[in-house]
Amino acid sequence: MKNIITFVLTVLTSFVMLAEVSSSDKAVLIKLYNTTQGNNWKAKWDLNAPVNTWYGIKLDGDKVVSIDLRNNNLVGELPAEIVSLVDLQELNLHKNKLSGFIPRDLGNLKKLKVLDLSFNQIEGAIPSSISKLNNLKQVELYMNRLSGELPAQIGNLQQLEVLSLFNNEIEGQIPNSLYEIKTLKTLLLNSNMMVGKLSPKIAELTKLENLSLFENKFEGQVPFELEKLNQLKEMNISYNKFSGLTSRRLAVLDTLNMTMVNDKGVAVLLDIAMEIQRPLVSEQ
Template identity: 70%
Template sequence: MKNLFTFILTALTSFLMVAEVTPSDKATLVKLYNSTNGVNWNTKWDLTSPVTTWYGVKLVNDKIVSINLRNNNLVGEIPTEILSLIDLQELNLYKNKLSGVIPAGLGNLKKLEVLDLSFNSLTGSLPASIGDMVNLKSISLFMNRLSGELPSQIGNLKNLETLSLFNNEIEGQIPTSLYNLASLKVMLLNSNKLSGELSHHISEMKSLENLSLFENNFVGQIPLELEKLNKLKEMNVSYNKFSGLTSRRLAVLDTLNMTMFNDKGVAVLLNIKMDRSTAIVSED
């Protein structure tokens, strides 16, 4: 009986070891490898070995659910074929040397929960199809060269908790739909070219803990409704062109104490009064 149990266990282990993805999914991974100069990766794949042994690839029931190749010297463009991996829950290509645009059909990855393409040299705009990725919890695209406006479809991501897009060249106004993301905890949009006014609807983002908008071109008054965000612990809205009334509580919460550019391009502090209704902008 003991020998039979050992045999069954060995057979089962052997079966699991040879379990493999579909030929088409394997071909997609090979395309990713070749498109990003895999022979020069820090940790390479042995294409003659089972996919289960490939660095950064996680399988569940023969389905590719995660690709994590962060800081692995990927050079080149993200192949559109990767959009066929519809079971992906995580795509992490952080801190590589990727160029080109984010594939327009990104929304095909409807099961994706974590998207991290930050610290690369990606260009173009954030595709509107991202609104189809309703399971997304985290988007990290910071430190790239992304441009264009934020798509209004981003407001469809009701499960999103982190939106990190800082240090890009994104322009235009924050889409109204973004303020509907009640689950969002971290919104880092600093060091872009965003403009327009910050809507008072930001008070609807009840889960927000960290808000960073510094180094943009926002104008108008800083919404006093920010005081309604009881979970807000970190905020930096300085180095914009905000003016008008503010409150002591918000000024203290702001990392740089509300340092703004006036109409002459001079950095000034918003003058905080004890009574927020009498707060004025210092032009000294």
């Protein structure tokens, strides 16, 4: 009987030890709690309780692998120390009141698969180190105050499926490397300040299902190559400065039927002109 009790106690002790986070990871979580006014969170942490009982925290052994504190009234800035949680696979802080900048050394989170900082008040540029996160599948940074240009090497994210950056103040052109992300299904860059042309290389994004470039300053020819995207179900590239010809199929697919802004700042609906082989659309 004594041996059985000893065995049970040993198993329970081992379980508790496995469920408890490392001291370094715990220190980072406490820093996050303090810098984002944890006492005012909707779901608060009992800092005296085991970390595996803290709301929104998931552990694997003694390592933090997920932080999901969406819509929990976090107020303040992300601590730079969060990038030391090197086993983190998910960081979801959607719809809070976070301000400040995305940590510059974000690229330290090599195992990160989901990054969702959407619907906050974060500003500054997307750090170039994000291009080191080869396991990323989902990047949701929409509805913030982000500025600057997209990282030139964003195409290194070869497992990325969702890139959602709408409603920010992002400038510059679409990096050529982005067209190399063959896994991309959703690309939402609408309502920013982006410029330049949409490359015919867009046809290389063969898994793309949703494309939105609405309300930017893109110009030039709408690439006919968009027709090659057989998986494309939703598209809105209107309210840009695209001109020239486009096919009827693309005009119908576009949510606003290719309504562009001309040189005078007036919204114009592109006319449909007929060609021998297929109908085309041209700007008046």
